[in-house]
Amino acid sequence: MRLYGKYFVIHLKSVMVYKTSFLLTCIGQFLVSFNVFLGVYFMFQRFHVVEGFTYNEALLCFGITLMEFSLAETFARGFDLFSYIVNKGEFDRILVRPRNEILQVLGSRMEFSRIGRIFQAIVMFAYGFAVSDVSWNLLKILTVILMILGGSVVFGGLFLIYASICFFTTEGLEFMNIFTDGAREYGKYPVCIYGKRVLQLCTFMVPYALIQYYPLLYLLDRGKAYYSLLPVVACLFLLPCLLLWKLGVRHYTSSGS
Amino acid sequence: MITMQHVCKTYKVSKRDAGFSSAFKALFHKEYEYIHALDDVSFTISDGEMVGYIGPNGAGKSSTIKILSGILTPEQGTCLVNGMTPWKNRIAYVKNIGVVFGQRTQLWWDVPVMDSFELLKEIYRIDTPSYRRTLTELTEMLGLSSLLQMPVRQLSLGQRMRCEIAASLLHDPEILFLDEPTIGLDAVSKLAVRDFIKKRNQEKNTTVILTTHDMQDIEALTDRVILIGKGSILLDGTIEDIKTGFESTEEALAAFYRSHHI
Numbered sequence: 001m002r003l004y005g006k007y008f009v010i011h012l013k014s015v016m017v018y019k020t021s022f023l024l025t026c027i028g029q030f031l032v033s034f035n036v037f038l039g040v041y042f043m044f045q046r047f048h049v050v051e052g053f054t055y056n057e058a059l060l061c062f063g064i065t066l067m068e069f070s071l072a073e074t075f076a077r078g079f080d081l082f083s084y085i086v087n088k089g090e091f092d093r094i095l096v097r098p099r100n101e102i103l104q105v106l107g108s109r110m111e112f113s114r115i116g117r118i119f120q121a122i123v124m125f126a127y128g129f130a131v132s133d134v135s136w137n138l139l140k141i142l143t144v145i146l147m148i149l150g151g152s153v154v155f156g157g158l159f160l161i162y163a164s165i166c167f168f169t170t171e172g173l174e175f176m177n178i179f180t181d182g183a184r185e186y187g188k189y190p191v192c193i194y195g196k197r198v199l200q201l202c203t204f205m206v207p208y209a210l211i212q213y214y215p216l217l218y219l220l221d222r223g224k225a226y227y228s229l230l231p232v233v234a235c236l237f238l239l240p241c242l243l244l245w246k247l248g249v250r251h252y253t254s255s256g257s
Numbered sequence: 258m259i260t261m262q263h264v265c266k267t268y269k270v271s272k273r274d275a276g277f278s279s280a281f282k283a284l285f286h287k288e289y290e291y292i293h294a295l296d297d298v299s300f301t302i303s304d305g306e307m308v309g310y311i312g313p314n315g316a317g318k319s320s321t322i323k324i325l326s327g328i329l330t331p332e333q334g335t336c337l338v339n340g341m342t343p344w345k346n347r348i349a350y351v352k353n354i355g356v357v358f359g360q361r362t363q364l365w366w367d368v369p370v371m372d373s374f375e376l377l378k379e380i381y382r383i384d385t386p387s388y389r390r391t392l393t394e395l396t397e398m399l400g401l402s403s404l405l406q407m408p409v410r411q412l413s414l415g416q417r418m419r420c421e422i423a424a425s426l427l428h429d430p431e432i433l434f435l436d437e438p439t440i441g442l443d444a445v446s447k448l449a450v451r452d453f454i455k456k457r458n459q460e461k462n463t464t465v466i467l468t469t470h471d472m473q474d475i476e477a478l479t480d481r482v483i484l485i486g487k488g489s490i491l492l493d494g495t496i497e498d499i500k501t502g503f504e505s506t507e508e509a510l511a512a513f514y515r516s517h518h519i
Binding site: 002003006007010013014017018088089090092093095096097098099100104250252253 | 268323326327328329330347348349351352354356358361363365366367368372373375376379380381382408
């Protein structure tokens with residue numbers, strides 16, 4: 001953990017070297033997600049209610065999903081850019097250092113410009129929070145925290161799968177973005193609106209529903225109490241991801257001289 | 258003590274002809290070719306020895322270094338370094354080795370060299386007193402005092418290479434692998450690097466394995482030379498063994514390569 005802190009500081013120092021670039025990227029990130037927000041806004045101008053969810057409720061949902069994704073992207077960026085790390089031979093260097101590979105990959109890249117997105121998520125969440133009719137109590141606040149943590153873990157796991165595939169193909173596979181960026185886009189609305197099949201898929205295959213739909217129902221007093229703990233269950237998703245990663249490391253063949 | 262016995266390493270490379278149609282075909286049906294990077298390689302290196310590992314491009318030098326440093330796992334053969342197999346129990350093993358890849362940097366690009374060193378201290382869990390001692394020693398021997406506060410991107414190649422070498426030695430390893438440490442350096446930097454490697458070997462009894470294309474490196478540093486071509490060892494002896502009858506080592510080596518069709 002101390003090592004991770006050191007990595008954090010060194011990235012912060014690097015970022016400070018290029019202040020203008022950093023600021024502009026942040027603003028860009030903010031504007032991109034703002035676009036998505038406008039999409040949701042205009043949609044609800046027309047329909048007011050989608051599958052039983054009001055505008056404010058959807059906003060709450062979107063805010064949380066965006067936050068989860070941005071956090072994962074900030075800290076698991078090394079996995080997102082893993083094909084680059086393998087191709088440049090940086091992974092060789094990682095292997096000759098006496099520390100866990102995953103920790104080193106996490107430490108090798110951190111994307112602070114994602115703060116633009118996180119900020120957007122906070123604004124949206126705060127707004128959804130303020131206008132929604134949720135009667136907040138300690139347990140519900142805890143649920144939100146669990147959702148954010150569990151969500152970051154699930155997205156982190158997806159990035160890990162993405163990275164593990166690089167061991168076999170040396171290039172990242174773009175189709176994986178369906179699960180990462182795609183989930184962020186579709187996460188604007190509670191997943192149940194896409195139909196029952198998708199909901200099942202998102203419950204048992206890639207557990208998006210466990211970090212988004214079910215706990216949200218609980219927040220809105222429409223779900224059972226145990227729904228609030230489902231994000232913890234979603235963390236189990238990390239296990240098969242780690243397994244794939246281990247397999248990949250064993251398969252690793254390095255690149256060039 | 259390093260022993261390698263009957264080590265084989267094969268790469269599977271997809272084969273295809275140039276041109277669009279064959280690129281298109283390769284999408285559906287790939288043909289693979291097996292390249293024997295190492296073919297039954299065996300040698301022994303004792304503690305404190307300095308060995309030059311030479312051969313033409315693609316002969317298997319880097320593959321050997323990567324196997325010895327635990328990055329790659331060979332299909333066949335055994336390898337023992339100080340009683341440990343490099344590719345098993347990686348974390349325990351790499352604490353005792355230092356690796357310099359001449360063509361790649363391990364320093365953080367945008368921050369002062371010192372920050373990279375501090376991070377390495379944390380990675381290798383070096384305790385503060387021995388870190389200070391090693392750092393002062395290395396700073397003095399490599400002349401780094403004016404460089405430590407500079408961002409890496411502002412260093413010249415020669416300055417950077419000196420910092421790279423220091424970075425690989427902060428944890429005081431028993432064995433040092435140098436993969437083309439003098440590549441692209443000017444005369445002054447080359448001499449400084451050579452000088453340092455020699456001193457390090459004599460004073461600390463560090464085992465050094467060095468790959469290079471620069472014959473002057475070999476002449477200045479090593480008594481023993483292992484020559485590899487097409488994945489097998491062609492010669493294990495001294496530079497004089499190759500040189501016989503030729504004026505310059507370079508010519509001798511070229512003639513040697515030609516006579517072995519590599």
